[in-house]
Amino acid sequence: MKNHRRKFLKHLGLAGAAAAVTPSVLAGNHNHGKDSTVSYLSRAEHGFGDKTLKLALIGAGGMGVADMKTALRHENVEIVAVCDLYDGRLDDARERWGDHLFLTRDYREVLKRRDVDAVIIGTPDHWHKQISIDALNAGKHAYCEKPMVHSVGEGHELINTWKKSGLVYMVGSQGLSSLGNEKARQLLAEGAIGDINYAEGFWARHSPLGAWQYAIPDDASEKTVDWKRYLSNTTKRPFDPLRFFRWRNYLDYGTGMSGDLFVHLFSSLHFVTNSYGPEKIAATGGLRYWKDGREVPDVLLGIFDYPETERHPAFNLSLRCNFVDGTSGSTYLKIVGNKGAMEITWDDVVLKRDNHVDDDPFLKEKSREAGGYNGRKKILPPTETVYKAEKGYKGAHYDHFANFFRAIRQGGTVVEDPVFGFRAAAPALLCNDSYARNEYIKWDPVNMKVV
Template identity: 45%
Template sequence: MKTDRRTFVKQLGVVTASTAAVPHFNIIKSLNDNKIRIATIGMGIQGFADTRAALRTEMCELVAVADLYDGRLAHAKEVFGNQIATTRDYREILERKDVDAVLIVTPDHWHDRISIAALKKGKHVYCEKPMVQHIEEGAAVIATAKATGKVMQIGSQRISGAAFKEAKRLVEAGDIGMINFIESTNDRFNSIGAWQYSIPTDASLKTIDWETFLGHAPKRAFDPVRFFRWRNYRDYGTGVAGDLFIHLITGVHFVTGALGPHRIFSSGQLSYWKDGRDVPDVMIATMEYPAMGKFDPFQMVLRVNFANAGSIKNVTRIVGNEGEITFSGESLTLTKRKLAAAPGYGGGDSFNTFTNAQQQEYQAAYEAKYPIESRTPEPVKEIKFEAPKDDDAHKNHFATFFEGILHNSPIVEDPLFGFRAAAPVLACNKSYFEKKVVNWDPKNLKLT
């Protein structure tokens, strides 16, 4: 049953008021041999990727996995060894005493339910993005994490890369001045990027637990396309916004410290992948961020295009009044472009329409009013940053999660941060499908 809006807002009032008052997580008891014992729930593409990244930290060991398709369970044993336990029922994972933390890598419509159940069973939680499928689900997850004292990290791992950390340092140092505009793209053009995932030949009601997959989604007859390509459907996923906008917004919030936009509008269409999906393959969102702390208001534009047949240049640009930061993946460029303090004249200015006598008179008055140092812009400076070759953002993200479990150290993307990134994403979908501007209170976490 979904939480009604009045109850949701009331929950958030309690959560946001109390979160600042006490530490978000409690220190846990020492674990045997200092290895964190993990289990992964959902062994699709991202499930295998997350599990491998977690194991690369050498801070954990894999105990068990759960998935609703038998073939993935068999493959997990091939990859990680016959010693791991496998099950279709995630609840069996949560009952295990030898599991300290779970990785929740299921379709989006299961994120909140399994997260809450796992936290209540005393498990630490790493949940893939977006944290929830619907805005009204966020309060309960945040409240449960706080009440149980367990560590929870949301899985938008890019922010744990060196380039994002360097961008954050530059912004905080004031190297681009006051931010006024941000744009970020994440286009794809190949079949995998359009979620046309392969469907195994043995997919059937015998090899797949279809009823559990549906969960609280509308009941329908077995359809392997919906099971293996769930991102294409609103019943189970969150579209391009939940898959890709979430990374862009998470990165911007990490770099700038922003809490979120207060006005969101999105538009788009289904341009190419007309395969029965009910989400767009092209989406653009415009967001207005309010003034916060030392930052002025700024605008942000996000774009995803799955029908792009041209070149793909996925970059984020953070523009300020003294320069800009452009970064993508493992590299970053800082361009310092500080303008002159005084306004100029000439060029496209009306100065050129004056008579010669008027021009001379204006120039003399201008030079008397503005000293030469205020009329000269600083030379353009360009500084490039390359992440170390061994930088592994995915591994780093898990290392932060595990350090939080072992030493109660700060989490990069806790539930409050995760929801502040997820809510604008979900508002993009609300704006797109309802064809309206969505107003959001990023401080108190509520629709207005």
């Protein structure tokens, strides 16, 4: 398996994804042999030039606003326009960012503007593909929330449009740019846990907000919501504020737990392991608590087979998501190898390594003596090294946008372009198909197509 590691290290050294965002973390201290060692991950500041980038927000809901707030923390970035289908969000945008904003319900009006360099797309999932393609065709760089498409069949059209455009397109699985993921990638490549054979991810929530029970404004009506435009690319229905404001619960607009949360875990895993994705997908689950008319489960389990490639050995993955977790929820990614394991979050990595030695005293003849023998070694627990982000770390979301802006200004690449984004989104979206059909689905992760 050493060949996998050589290939991995080669990719680690050459990949624009890592080189664009990770130079400071790669020099980190990692004392594998010491028990309970703590090492601090760091992030250096970089300048991006004096040109002011002018941004527009398309979709000003919770995640869109969070994206724009993070983007505006960077120097030489300003917001000039906002588009949303609910008037209340446009009013909020004016109050939050100023009267100078161009406000509209029609995203095409934003794309016509010459003062817009890039757009942030934070709409419901069923609009991601079309707005992304229209933005690229209009000459705008784009940052689109995950998943970048609503269905697997939309992926190649968007990828092809991006390749022809020559523009920068970033998918918003922001954890990719975390210090935790970057350190885990390095440790795996260096052999800290040996050869990977298993991974698991878990994402749990408990609060109504976390379970997509978003608030419904008192003034929600067809006067304040452009319901006709919202449905213009999907099934026509009478006005229903739940389907607009709690859109993640419905398959016409959202992609369920897998499209919302599994895709984050796939993105992180693929970055850490340098993988293209699984070849076999299965999912099960059910609606256990949030019986509010939603069309998607609130508990979802997925299992996946990853084939042996030049990049990594074969391994298995299990993912779990629970919206009724009475412990208040937790999130992690764990990668297991034949010499140890890593528990990974965006802000830290816990590395555990086996303390086994080849000259095990139990294999010696002397070990059979009733009283043992002088100098006999003790049983030891696994060593543990903890890597934590330094105080003042601005976070993965900030760094994801740093990567996006750097690529625009310097003509570089991003950590999550449409090819990477689709390879993370597709197996997540296929979980919905597996769940609905109650069957395995085979996926070609190299050519990115259902087999």
